Amino acid sequence: MIDGDNMSSLAVRLRDALSFGWNFDPAEDNFAAWRERIRERVRAALDVESITPAQASVVREWNEDGCRGQELQLRFSNGETTGAYLLRPDNDVPTPAALLLHDHGSFFSIGKEKLIRRPGETAEIAADIDHWTAKLYGGRHVGNELARRGYTVLCADTLGWGSRKGNGYEAQQALAANLMQFGVSYASVILREDMEALALLCRLPGIDARRVASFGYSMGGSRAWQLAALSGDVKACVAGGWMGTLQGLMQPGNNQLRGQSAFTMLHPEIAGKLDYPHFAGLAAPKPALVFSGAEDQHFPKATALAAHEQMHAIWAAADAARSIETRLWQGAAHAFPIDQQDHAMDWLARVM
Numbered sequence: 001m002i003d004g005d006n007m008s009s010l011a012v013r014l015r016d017a018l019s020f021g022w023n024f025d026p027a028e029d030n031f032a033a034w035r036e037r038i039r040e041r042v043r044a045a046l047d048v049e050s051i052t053p054a055q056a057s058v059v060r061e062w063n064e065d066g067c068r069g070q071e072l073q074l075r076f077s078n079g080e081t082t083g084a085y086l087l088r089p090d091n092d093v094p095t096p097a098a099l100l101l102h103d104h105g106s107f108f109s110i111g112k113e114k115l116i117r118r119p120g121e122t123a124e125i126a127a128d129i130d131h132w133t134a135k136l137y138g139g140r141h142v143g144n145e146l147a148r149r150g151y152t153v154l155c156a157d158t159l160g161w162g163s164r165k166g167n168g169y170e171a172q173q174a175l176a177a178n179l180m181q182f183g184v185s186y187a188s189v190i191l192r193e194d195m196e197a198l199a200l201l202c203r204l205p206g207i208d209a210r211r212v213a214s215f216g217y218s219m220g221g222s223r224a225w226q227l228a229a230l231s232g233d234v235k236a237c238v239a240g241g242w243m244g245t246l247q248g249l250m251q252p253g254n255n256q257l258r259g260q261s262a263f264t265m266l267h268p269e270i271a272g273k274l275d276y277p278h279f280a281g282l283a284a285p286k287p288a289l290v291f292s293g294a295e296d297q298h299f300p301k302a303t304a305l306a307a308h309e310q311m312h313a314i315w316a317a318a319d320a321a322r323s324i325e326t327r328l329w330q331g332a333a334h335a336f337p338i339d340q341q342d343h344a345m346d347w348l349a350r351v352m
Contacts, residue, residue, distance in 0.1 A: 007250075007257050014272075015250045022274040024281055024314050031284070031317040038274065039282050043230055045269040046188045051231075052077050053199035054156075056084070062118055066090050067147045069118050074156055074200070076193050083163035084156035084197070085116040086204075087147040094208040096352060099198045099234075100143050100155035101216030101223035103241075104261050106169055107132055111161030115220075116143035116153060136217070138337035146215075149345060154201045158190055160264070169260060176263035186263045194223055195231055202233045210235065211352045215344075217241045217336040222265050222276075225290065229282035236287040236352040238344045239280070240336050241299070243290050243326075245310070246275050248303025255298055277307040278314065285320030287351035289344055293332030304328060323351070 022038050024031070043049045059071040072084040089095055100115045107114075109128045113121065114136075117129060133139055143153040157163045160175060176186040202209045213236045216224040221242035228237035242265075249256045256262050270279075280290070290311065292299045308326035315324040325347065329340060 007252060011250070011257075015247055018247055018272065018275075020273060020275045020278065022270070023278045024317065026313055026317050029317075031314070035282055035284070035318075038278075039230065042270055042274065042279070042282070046191060046230075046267060048188075048192050048195055048230060051192070051195045051199050053203055054193070054196040056200060059083075062120070063090065064119055065144070065148065067144070069116075071118065072156075074197060076196050078189070078192070080159065080164075080193065082157045082159075082193070083112060084154060085112045085118060085143070086152070086154050087116050087143055088152035088206065089147060089150055092206070094206055095150055095152045096211035096213070097152040097154070097201055097204075097207045098143075098146055098213045098215040098238075098348075099194070099201050099227065100146075100153050101194065101214065101220035101227075102155060102158065102161065103136060103217055104219035104264060105132065105136060106261060108161050108165045108168070108171075111157035111163070111165075112155040113162065115141060115155045117141045136335050138335075138341070140338050140341060142215075142217075142336075142341060145341065146345065149349070152201070152204070152207055154197060156193070156197050158264075159186070159193070172260045172263055185266070185268050187265055187267050188269065190223065190264060191226055191230075191267075194227055198227055198231055198233050209233070213238060213348055213352060215348075218334065219261075219264060221290075225280040225283060225288070228286055228288060229279055234283070234286065236348060237283055238289045238348060240290075240340065240344065241292050241296065241334055243280065243292065243307045243311075244276060244299045244303035245306050248300065248306055249276075251300075251303075253297075275310075277310040281311055281314035284315045284318035285323050287323045288315075289325045289327075289347050291325075291327040291329065291340070291344075293334060294328040294330050295332060296334045298334050301328060 054074040214224040214227040217240040221239040224239040
């Protein structure tokens with residue numbers, strides 16, 4: 001049977017019988033041994049055991065507001081190319097860095113431009129940038145602000161956005177379906193490309209590789225904690241607007257049940273084996289900031305708090321209880337306004 005949200009009774013029974021065989025059990029598992037074992041399994045399942053840095057060529061350069069910018073074309077090991085922006089302070093000293101992971105938002109005309117703005121955008125793109133940053137980011141460009149604060153930042157278009165946009169909302173399901181013909185998941189393509197972009201960033205001249213963060217909101221938040229979990233290059237993680245337990249998210253009306261956007265964040269290769277807070281827990285003991293709005297309908301308060309509680313238990317088992325901060329912003333919905341951005345950037349400056 002199927003309910004009004006197209007959730008089958010079979011899915012309900014599977015949800016209610018969930019038993020994650022790879023989750024961390026504080027009563028039985030040694031944390032370090034669990035992390036090593038499960039990280040190896042996840043890397044193998046998602047085909048990210050061996051990562052080579054993306055190759056980059058410079059398309060154009062600019063100087064503005066005390067920063068040096070480059071538009072890049074990145075080439076990944078899978079043969080795909082994408083557009084990216086790199087922005088760094090206009091100085092010659094090594095800087096900390098952040099790989100910025102853009103959101104989903106069902107807004108595909110821009111990707112990297114959601115987080116980094118360069119001068120000279122077309123009128124059409126500029127209008128889309130103004131609309132989206134006002135809606136989700138309080139009108140601020142997160143990457144430009146981080147660069148003003150001394151970080152080198154890189155943001156690339158994910159498959160389906162910006163320079164790689166498809167033909168609308170339905171294109172996500174088509175992308176997922178045509179990749180599935182070859183046993184490849186859409187989400188694993190995104191993850192592998194993120195890891196290759198991260199490897200490139202860490203190896204650029206002028207980067208202090210001891211201070212590299214993953215930083216994202218919404219879909220970008222899920223990408224940020226995945227990178228922190230699986231890559232040794234990430235030293236700290238800011239992940240906003242994406243955390244909950246699978247059981248808590250599989251409820252009528254949730255985006256996880258709708259197909260389309262869900263395909264960008266679902267890994268069938270590890271589904272039912274490792275719950276989201278435990279996947280993120282592979283990042284422990286690294287500093288991590290995980291937050292969302294208390295009124296975020298995508299990540300209801302109860303499921304977000306349940307995930308946060310499990311993450312705190314994992315970091316405590318890693319002897320790093322003080323390295324994780326979780327937060328529900330009271331009165332806030334699904335958005336990353338300036339006060340939350342300032343909190344995240346101040347937190348990052350303290351820990352890295």
